Amino acid sequence: MTLNWEQVVVHAADPATLGRWWAEALGWVVAYTSDDEFEIRPEADRTPGIDFVRADEVTRHRGRLHLDFRPVDQAAEVARLEALGARRVDIGQGEQPWVVLADPDGNEFCVLAARGGE
Template sequence: MALSLHHLVVDAHDLPALARFWCRVLEWRVLSEKEREVIIGPSAEAGTGICFMPVTDAKSVKNRLHFDLAPDDQEAEVARLLALGARRLDIGQGGGRSWVVLQDPEGNEFCVLKPRRNLIAFAD
């Protein structure tokens, strides 16, 4: 059986606003916008995207899944993301870590990693 990841689904209160934030973060674009879903991705031909779906309840706990972003320049990227509307977040990670924890405008956590100079090969 062939299987591939199609979308990561993110619950949101303001679908268009959160989708546009992540489009700016990832330099992606809106691929589909409907009343109850907004889908973004790098292109219409890309195999995987992010789908934003509506929820009415408020976020109350740490995400069980989050994005790790790998920039060329961590400091510059954190500054860019803060300018786009992200906020710093302390989840008890302590100092000296190789990542910076941020949250998007709706409070979803994500990390900005230090640059990865060498690609890591994952073995199966």
């Protein structure tokens, strides 16, 4: 049996707005849209993607899913994401080599240090 990772599903109050934000942040393309769903992918026919799905009530507590990203230049990526509307958040992480950010809907994600601690 083969199991392929298709996508990550994120519940959102406004899937299109949040999906567009993440598409811009990641440099991805829109793969599918409807009134209640907005899917983005690295390329139109490449998975995995992120599927933003409308939720009647989006919880405002720490989520069960957390994405980590490893950039070439952490400081530059953090600055770019903040310019797009991300904000730094404190989840009790203390002094760490990663930066915890939240997207415009409050979903937390980390921007890790470059490989090798660069």
